[in-house]
Amino acid sequence: MKTVIIIGGSKGIGNAILEQLLETHKIINLSRTAPDQVHPNLHHITYNVLNDELPEIQTADALIYCPGSINLKPITRLSLDEFRQDFEINVLGAIKVIQHYLPVLKQSKQPSILLFSTVATKLGMPFHTSVATSKSGIEGLVKSLGAELAPNIRINAIAPSVTDTELASKLLRNDKMVETITERHPLKKILKPEEVAEMAVFLISDKSASMSGQIFPMDSGIVTFKL
Numbered sequence: 323m324k325t326v327i328i329i330g331g332s333k334g335i336g337n338a339i340l341e342q343l344l345e346t347h348k349i350i351n352l353s354r355t356a357p358d359q360v361h362p363n364l365h366h367i368t369y370n371v372l373n374d375e376l377p378e379i380q381t382a383d384a385l386i387y388c389p390g391s392i393n394l395k396p397i398t399r400l401s402l403d404e405f406r407q408d409f410e411i412n413v414l415g416a417i418k419v420i421q422h423y424l425p426v427l428k429q430s431k432q433p434s435i436l437l438f439s440t441v442a443t444k445l446g447m448p449f450h451t452s453v454a455t456s457k458s459g460i461e462g463l464v465k466s467l468g469a470e471l472a473p474n475i476r477i478n479a480i481a482p483s484v485t486d487t488e489l490a491s492k493l494l495r496n497d498k499m500v501e502t503i504t505e506r507h508p509l510k511k512i513l514k515p516e517e518v519a520e521m522a523v524f525l526i527s528d529k530s531a532s533m534s535g536q537i538f539p540m541d542s543g544i545v546t547f548k549l
Contacts, residue, residue: 326384334489335519381430383432387437392453416460417463437460461537478536481541485513508547
């Protein structure tokens with residue numbers, strides 16, 4: 323049974339990933355709050371990505387970093403401290419975790435790392451300067467680190483559009499906003515966290531053994547199509 327470290331598996335996409343892996347993998351979840359699930363394969367460690375030291379873990383086959391932010395403001399209302407905090411959560415937190423657990427991952431036969439970007443790195447949208455800047459850093463990290471760690475460790479990222487999670491609740495807070503966002507996407511749908519989780523499970527599995535350094539968009543067609 324493979325062991326997967328999930329950073330931020332108590333809510334949203336991270337929790338959907340945890341749910342899908344729980345029966346077939348040993349899960350070590352690091353997050354500020356414990357997930358609702360209770361299972362013999364699940365071990366939770368309380369962890370704040372901005373403040374806490376990472377615990378020592380002896381065995382891991384995959385590392386999934388889920389923390390993120392959606393800080394949508396005009397650039398004139400974004401302070402430098404807000405840019406720094408978003409970068410800390412999205413990029414430096416991921417780097418910190420990767421550096422810490424890289425020796426453990428190297429002991430696995432087919433280790434992999436999965437990060438998260440956003441559709442906003444490819445599609446310029448007002449008020450997305452902070453999150454797009456941070457997640458562009460994630461995409462650069464995936465490309466560079468994928469080359470550096472080949473052929474032993476794979477690293478990829480998923481770049482979702484708006485997903486129906488607590489993190490995006492302000493964007494989906496009423497029926498009108500849900501309708502507007504749905505209509506903007508050519509496939510006329512909003513992502514469910516379970517859909518993103520299915521892609522995540524695939525990308526850390528042996529079925530994706532030939533994929534590394536890639537950013538996988540899940541955007542309901544909004545970047546590719548103009549209808």
